[in-house]
Amino acid sequence: MAFSATLSCTVFFNLHKNRSRSSPPPHPPPISRQELRRSRGGSASSRSRSGRIRSFGAMEAATAEVAAAGESGGGMAKVPHVLTVAGSDSGAGAGIQADLKACAARGVYCSTVITAVTAQNTVGVQGVDNVPEEFVAEQLESVLSDMQVDVVKTGMLPSPGIVRILRKSLNKFPVKALVVDPVMVSTSGDVLAGPSVLDVFREELLPLADIVTPNLKEASALLGGRQLETIADMHSAVKLLHQMGPRHVLVKGGDLPGSCDAVDVFFDGERIHDLHAPRVKTRNTHGTGCTLASCIAAELAKGSSMLPAVQVAKRFVENALDYSKEISIGKGPQGPFDHFLMLNRKVHNFGKKIVLDPSDLFLYAVTDSGMNRKWGRSIEDAVKAAIEGGATIIQLREKDAETRNFLEAAKSCMEVCHSRGVPLLINDRIDIALACDADGIHVGQSDMPVRTARTLLGPEKIIGVSCKTPEQAQQAYMDGADYIGSGGIYPTNTKENNLTIGLEGLKAVCLSSKLPVVAIGGIGMSNAHAVMELGLPNLKGVAVVSALFDRECISTEARKLHEVLSGAAPEVK
């Protein structure tokens, strides 16, 4: 993977020399398969290395129960599963933490075997403490003896002993694929794993690997210090690395000087593929190597073959980096990035007001492209004028707009609305709502179902739904809508073939609704008062199209309508 900053799933192994346990404290050996078996037949528990009682009998019994449930066809689904064997990064940008986030973001379960604990932040690595080899073995045994792991992905393997232990575990518990991210070289270029680790990597791990994903420095270290400065060098490197035994090789060219594109080189033993991608200019690249390898592992766990897995993983990392360009975490030169993309935009909310306040429905302005065309106005100007006159919420209902134009207008309207503290909804077009990060959508009975829209938009966006009957109103509530638009109350020319439900229909909906309601259809200066005067429960306002947008001066009409509504229903505000 090639990016503007150095791939940084590397940690400063040299630091750990001072602080790691050079001779591990005497632990009893890890519990073997035989011991597990013995405990099944005999005593129900055994004592762990920490002295705690572990109930293997109970664990095995539980395992058997779950297996039986699976066999009896209880509708249990196997989840794609990646086991990461790597170091912990306290700053959570790289290592185990990045692997967990990457797998979660790719919809794959991730278990973890921790090989080392690092004290690390965006400034650098302050300390490393290796986990005793026996305890790495114990973690491997725990996970692999119980869970159906599809793919193992390795990151920081700080000692030859740990590499050997991993090899033994993989012999004992074969998996579908092994992804090796050879975390060996610091961002400063030092060879951080001693020659002994390099040797055991080359001799014992690479021959087992389905793919190895070194950056330029790591590839160079594996190749005994060979200079890698051009794409031609990378082509030679992938072939030489392939001779060490891995079935596929991906050399990441992010550190390659002088190219405006970023090029990674992939080799499957027969063909070389140069994988180009635009360089993302960002400081937030910490953990890209771990994430890329984990994403590859996740795709393989889902059943992908290797080249598509690499391509998807690359695209995921590029998107995540691009999306995270502006986030700021930590004071150091390399920040972490955001694996959860759009999801987090919704969660962060960045201080925007987006949950529906029912009083927002008071004067609900719905745009119409035909009317704007007729009066020679842009959507943005129409929206500005409506808000100036007192509109409390805006819906863009652009039935005949072209997608590209609609999206551009929606983005501008978002700025107009947000700078004025007014929510903006999109009619029908969830794609536009997602693309412009609108505050929500309005859907009708034959548009996208509310539940599907909720899944796509997330829990914090506003969803309104059109209802003509009490049954529809009840369903809207059950489906998780935020408000109901009920109408047409009066005949209208704005929407064709629309059944008029009248004030009686509105009353039935309002009485049965648990959600706030806005009345729509043929409402204007002459009848808005009559609608609101009914004082119906849950009726929070009126939605209008032509009464504002098919008039010469939108702001004046909005102001007058606001006054009428305020006079009719002072308690609504």
Ligand SMILES: Cc1ncc(COP(=O)(O)OP(=O)(O)O)c(N)n1
């Ligand atoms: C506030 C509000 N209520 C109802 C509607 C109508 O939506 P729908 O039934 O989907 O019809 P179209 O507007 O899509 O023609 C609405 N837009 N807004």
Ligand SMILES: Cc1ncsc1CCOP(=O)(O)O
């Ligand atoms: C979109 C819609 N849904 C029911 S009636 C209607 C049109 C409302 O337009 P107007 O306010 O011009 O009558």
Ligand SMILES: [Mg+2]
């Ligand atoms: Mg609709």
